[in-house]
Amino acid sequence: MDHDFWHGRWESGRIGFHESEPNPLLLTHFPALCVPENGRVFIPLCGKTLDIGWLLSKGYRVAGVELSELAIRQLFEQLGVEPEISDLGNLKRYSADRIDIFVGDVFDLGQAALGPVDAVFDRAAFVALPQSMRADYAPHIADISANAPQLLVTFEYDQSRLDGPPFAIPGDEVTMRYKDRYTISRLATGEVAGGFKGIAATETVWLLTPRRGP
Template identity: 50%
Template sequence: MDANFWHQKWQNNEIGFHLAEANPLLVKHIEQLQLATGSRVFLPLCGKTRDIAWLLANGLHVVGAELSELAVQQLFEDLAITAEVTDHGNLKHYQGKNIELWVGDIFTLTKQQLGPVDAIYDRAALVALPLEVRKRYSAHLTTITNTAAQLLICFQYDQQLVAGPPFSISDEEVQQHYEEKYNVALLEKVAVEGGLKGLCPATESVFLLSRS
């Protein structure tokens, strides 16, 4: 799996992972992050998620990273926000009122480019990556965000029945990725209505990662 896989998904509009509304688990648990109005929340591999509109409507500043420029363009169209676009080497920066998105490979995004963030909301990044990349990603995310608090949502299901992404990530794996830098607390585990892609039973797990 490489960048072309995701570019093709967006080009072909094969975005079954895109929800029409804000994720109910975000709405329910965001208060755990204790964010003040205007806080900067980082969404890695954000796509054009409706979570962004919800966060903006609730007075937060959204910073995102996304591989697909098409997804980012569609997001700004959906939000009816005109973006100021600038080039930064291998990355592009889309900016509007209370929102900025970095387009390109998240592994080339630096701490200096990202700037300080108050929290991370990861609903779509960790679960989108194969195991060997998840290890690299979790370390990179921790570095560029200065170990900001994190609300993390993962899927769990029988990976032998359905091929990811989204990939199945166990509670134990979450601990392995983050326990050195965070206190990891499981907030809730809920069944996925209709199962994963309608093919097998699955659950969503919500974790709060706070600095240890």
């Protein structure tokens, strides 16, 4: 992960990936995760997403990890919450009632620090990483979440016409990265309104259900 690239995006305000409302795929497909009442949802590379406020408003607990400390300060400001901040080696933890956000590299976050989670919503992390890093990322998230079910969002478009992120990820790669841990279901695919810089793109949401037994 190119830390300087992402820090630069946040510091210059070039955050077109930040959505101005909770993600509609989360709102539509969240029930498929079967998160228990007061369950804890993990959002990797969360930024200051409004998905967090939506989950909190529904009575869930939220954990996240984000490289940019600026993004997390802005997140707590928009929530109107004063966090407690603690150092955890290479990470910082911003905590308040029902929310824990870890600041630093997602690969530095272990299961012990993260704690139990009931589900993962990955809208912005898998698609933000180049292919070589996705090979390490997928099992890492499965490990630290103890194979919790996931909603995973991916995009497909002509990668030769536009550099990521977000990167184009075909369904075959989703299968390759996650098949050993999860049963994979495609829940929905639709056109990205306006595409990416005028290039046609589709968006798919996947349900990853942990495999049971051998």
